[in-house]
Amino acid sequence: MKNLDPQDAAVLITKQKLASLLSISQRQVNRLMDDGCPTIRIGNAPRFDYEAVREWLIKRENEEDAHVDSRDWLKVKDIAEQLQVKRDKVLYWIATGKLQAVNLNTGEPSRRAMYRVKRSALDAFLLTKQVLVPPKLPRRKKRPAVTRRYE
Known part of the structure; x- marks a missing residue:
């Protein structure tokens, strides 16, 4: 002062x-x-x-x-385009806490939220969504059809 x-x-x-x-x-x-x-x-x-x-x-x-490197932060629109999902889906992930984001517009409640997601947070989120495909098992060989003749 x-x-x-x-x-x-x-x-x-x-x-x-x-x-x-x-x-x-x-x-x-x-x-x-x-x-x-x-x-x-x-x-x-x-x-x-x-x-x-x-x-x-x-x-x-x-x-x-x-x-701060601006390339480390992504917009919701960019994430939606990258993952080929709708913007609302990304906002849902943020609202539920599955995807960590920062709201840059915290000053006035009447204004719409403006989220930014750190690239490392997106990578961590994608790891939780990763689906491991089990290895392909060999197919069972069909048994030859047995025909019985009754005489």
Whole structure:
């Protein structure tokens, strides 16, 4: 947290204003604060320097990009195409917990879920669905038909 200068008071914004500027919910602003977003407390109320928050978000995004390879994450649509099943089937697997996924849209309950599945989670799921085909057994030879003659 910073110490408050009287000149900075004019550029500080509230949590509600920051949420509207970033197009996120106030709950997400709370999460950003927990993650280390630059905050100034005036009494008990948090205030934000918008430029400092923007710089922090850009820096944070660049750090995350360095650690995460986007090819490791798959969209539901891509999985459905790859496995040749309907998108609803993939969503069913996610909803039942059979396929592990991350919901990127957790902020507002009114918006549709946006899942991403890690490639390793998909591989583990496919291993559970693997069907082992038993080896082909040799066919039994037919016995020659025995005909009996009664005299």
